[in-house]
Amino acid sequence: MRHGRRLFAFTFLLPPLALYAVFVISPYLQAFQISLTNWRGLSPEWEYVGPENFRRLLDDQYVWNALKNNAVILVALPVVTIVLALFFASMLSVGGRAGKAGVTGVRGAALYRIVYFFPQVLSVAIIGVLWKEVYAPNSGILNGFLRAVGLDALARPWLGDPDLAFWCVLAVMVWSNVGFYVVLFNAAMQSIPREIYEAALLDGAGRADTLRRITVPLVWDTIQVAWVYLAILAIDGFALVQIITEGGPGNSSDVIGLRLYTNAMGDYKFGYASAIGVAMFFLTLSVAVVALRVTRRERIELS
Amino acid sequence: MIALCRTIKAAGLAPWTYQGKHPRYMSWPILSAAAKMAGPEVLVAIDNLEPNAWKHEAIKAAAEAYSQLAVDGFILPGSEGLDHIQSQTEWSLGKAVFISCGSWLESEQKKVTPPDFRMAVAPTPSLGKGDKLPFEAIRGTAGEPYIVPAKAKNANGGMELMRIMLSKKGASDFMRKTSSLTCVAGAEEGVDLPPGLTSVTKALKASGSDGFNWVYNSFYRRLERNLVDAACGDLFTKRINAQQFVEACQKGADEIAKDSSITKYKRS
Numbered sequence A: 001m002r003h004g005r006r007l008f009a010f011t012f013l014l015p016p017l018a019l020y021a022v023f024v025i026s027p028y029l030q031a032f033q034i035s036l037t038n039w040r041g042l043s044p045e046w047e048y049v050g051p052e053n054f055r056r057l058l059d060d061q062y063v064w065n066a067l068k069n070n071a072v073i074l075v076a077l078p079v080v081t082i083v084l085a086l087f088f089a090s091m092l093s094v095g096g097r098a099g100k101a102g103v104t105g106v107r108g109a110a111l112y113r114i115v116y117f118f119p120q121v122l123s124v125a126i127i128g129v130l131w132k133e134v135y136a137p138n139s140g141i142l143n144g145f146l147r148a149v150g151l152d153a154l155a156r157p158w159l160g161d162p163d164l165a166f167w168c169v170l171a172v173m174v175w176s177n178v179g180f181y182v183v184l185f186n187a188a189m190q191s192i193p194r195e196i197y198e199a200a201l202l203d204g205a206g207r208a209d210t211l212r213r214i215t216v217p218l219v220w221d222t223i224q225v226a227w228v229y230l231a232i233l234a235i236d237g238f239a240l241v242q243i244i245t246e247g248g249p250g251n252s253s254d255v256i257g258l259r260l261y262t263n264a265m266g267d268y269k270f271g272y273a274s275a276i277g278v279a280m281f282f283l284t285l286s287v288a289v290v291a292l293r294v295t296r297r298e299r300i301e302l303s
Numbered sequence B: 001m002i003a004l005c006r007t008i009k010a011a012g013l014a015p016w017t018y019q020g021k022h023p024r025y026m027s028w029p030i031l032s033a034a035a036k037m038a039g040p041e042v043l044v045a046i047d048n049l050e051p052n053a054w055k056h057e058a059i060k061a062a063a064e065a066y067s068q069l070a071v072d073g074f075i076l077p078g079s080e081g082l083d084h085i086q087s088q089t090e091w092s093l094g095k096a097v098f099i100s101c102g103s104w105l106e107s108e109q110k111k112v113t114p115p116d117f118r119m120a121v122a123p124t125p126s127l128g129k130g131d132k133l134p135f136e137a138i139r140g141t142a143g144e145p146y147i148v149p150a151k152a153k154n155a156n157g158g159m160e161l162m163r164i165m166l167s168k169k170g171a172s173d174f175m176r177k178t179s180s181l182t183c184v185a186g187a188e189e190g191v192d193l194p195p196g197l198t199s200v201t202k203a204l205k206a207s208g209s210d211g212f213n214w215v216y217n218s219f220y221r222r223l224e225r226n227l228v229d230a231a232c233g234d235l236f237t238k239r240i241n242a243q244q245f246v247e248a249c250q251k252g253a254d255e256i257a258k259d260s261s262i263t264k265y266k267r268s
Helices: A002-034 A052-059 A061-094 A109-121 A124-135 A141-148 A165-190 A194-202 A207-218 A220-236 A238-244 A256-266 A270-294 B002-010 B023-038 B041-047 B057-071 B084-092 B155-165 B168-178 B195-210 B221-235 B242-258
Strands: A096-098 A102-104 B014-016 B096-098
Touching: A002 A270, A052 A270, A061 A109, A061 A165, A061 A207, A061 A220, A061 A256, A109 A165, A124 A141, A124 A165, A124 A238, A165 A207, A165 A220, A165 A238, A194 A207, A207 A220, A220 A256, A220 A270, A238 A256, A256 A270, A256 B221, B002 B014, B023 B041, B023 B057, B023 B221, B057 B221, B057 B242, B084 B096, B155 B168, B221 B242
Parallel strands: B014 B096
Antiparallel strands: A096 A102
């Protein structure tokens, strides 16, 4: 009987595992192999060039330029997203002070909770195209809004300015991610017993104090998970950058994922592009490990 | 050109716009003007990655002439923040008078162009009386290369497909459906072309044997797509001048020339 059940589960697991092996694991392994060749993608001929591609990688100023941008995203994206999401989530679940009902969300919390989640429902491609139009210098609503309220001096050719384009994309990354983490933190906060807040309230703690001393420590596990997710996201960042700026103007908003893509699909250097991919793989892995280590803390038992 | 731009601007229109985030489109009039001034050898030197090919006097003169459009404020404000579709749409809506583009423009803009909009192509203006090529000379080239791989499983089938595609009948059919020209000479006969394309065929005929071309963008895609592109972006937002522009392009070309992983091609 027991044996039969295992076999039953196994037959159900087999197709997804096979798909995973074919479409996820085998391309990874192939990338390692291709990264040691000079394959041009279109030709059936190639030869092994050893670590040549990786040596090239170290001297490639465009790769370093892209990595520098990834490094900025790696720091800014998690911090800004998590801080914003924590703020919104705490306002939604414990920000209200409705007399007898005790600690609840602010008025309209249910509506906000849905609105914040909107970006998450859109595909990355749609978000990219949407924001490209928002940033458009003459027809975009950003400049349109600035001009409408008399701030003409602040209107910019956003994506056309090498000093701003990168930050414009970063803002979109934050915008598109915040909603998900609001919902995630919200769920975590729901599990915090209300009595703790009420006790804090009696002791005269304000909202900022409650957030800092009660909420954050009690949802720390979730924050840690969010941090790792966002860090992994930061090393990619390809889709939004490719759609919104294509790395420009110049290479000012380039990211490593886009480097890989242009090397493969633009210059047809599949060998070199695979080397970038392999480097990215190890980079992501180490960032995830570091993020987990740095944010490790003693667990707080609630019961 | 500058005098005309002044009149256009006085009339309340932007004389020029360009494909903002793909500023390389503006390298085309620069190279065309340079080729007309000093002859097509300038372009051969660029294609062959010859040392200091980009620093040729003619290219600098042409870059200076075109950067004047930015210096004098003759470019639609905000153009640098638009992509090719957005800028071409501004142009189709009549907000700017000139744009540098290829003959596919009419087809690409079909959906947003008002029906009474009669677009037309003109050769790049001559830089001076001493130009080696006449005003009519244009860069007329086939833009879609086709390849039948030598080791293809059915190479004969591939060639046969090309023969059908490039027959007069196939070509005129393609032309009718896409309103874009093919490399088959005379295929446009008897086809009712839209105004823009009519002007293209006229310009091609007038240019005749004076036509010229460059191919470095096919030889070394990155050189145009990234390096010259970035230099154009800087030039037309006044971040650099013509001298710095040719230096930036030359630096890009040298970078390609030095890179041993890139196969080099020569033409004459």
